[in-house]
Amino acid sequence: MSILFQDIKERKVYWFLFPIVAFTAAYLYYTNTFFELFWTTSLINLGIIFSIILVLQAYSKFKLQTDLQQVFGLGDVLFFLAVSIAFPIATFIIFFVFSLLFSLLLHILLKNKTQETSVPLAGYMSLFFMTVYLLNWTGFLSNIYSI
Numbered sequence: 001m002s003i004l005f006q007d008i009k010e011r012k013v014y015w016f017l018f019p020i021v022a023f024t025a026a027y028l029y030y031t032n033t034f035f036e037l038f039w040t041t042s043l044i045n046l047g048i049i050f051s052i053i054l055v056l057q058a059y060s061k062f063k064l065q066t067d068l069q070q071v072f073g074l075g076d077v078l079f080f081l082a083v084s085i086a087f088p089i090a091t092f093i094i095f096f097v098f099s100l101l102f103s104l105l106l107h108i109l110l111k112n113k114t115q116e117t118s119v120p121l122a123g124y125m126s127l128f129f130m131t132v133y134l135l136n137w138t139g140f141l142s143n144i145y146s147i
Contacts, residue, residue: 001130007075007123011116018078021126025086028133032145033088045084045092053077072121079122083129091144099128 003021006013030038053068060068080096087095103124135141 001126003075003079003126004120004123004130007120007126011073011118011120013075013122015078018075018082021079022082022085025083025129029086029088029145032143037088041088041092042085044089045087046081048089048093048096049080049084052080073118075122079125083125086129088145095129095132095144099125102128 003013003017006017026038026042033041056072057068060066060071064071083096083099084092086092103119103121106124106127107119132141132144136144
């Protein structure tokens, strides 16, 4: 919740929240899977994130003619890294894509109510992932670690 509120209000998030999210989410995944599978899937998910960041870097440099830092915040990168070690590969890809779509939809719905033009991506994505965890813990979603 802190990431959501800080990102919406100030467009800044305390850096120490991201390691807390990463360690907590990784611990939940680690306790629900095998040791080797946890490390293998985490490394593959990190590779996916680094690939996405490289594509964003190239797009911002060549198409938008600007630096990546002007279009994508450090908090967003840290949040991507934090959730990349939280799920198996297929679950991660599905949740990641849907969290981006959720963020886009939420931004479109709320853009008239704010003065800011930037998207609080880490905040919106944290709301999505918090909802996913709550749905899993209440039984509305089956085991999110089994996909």
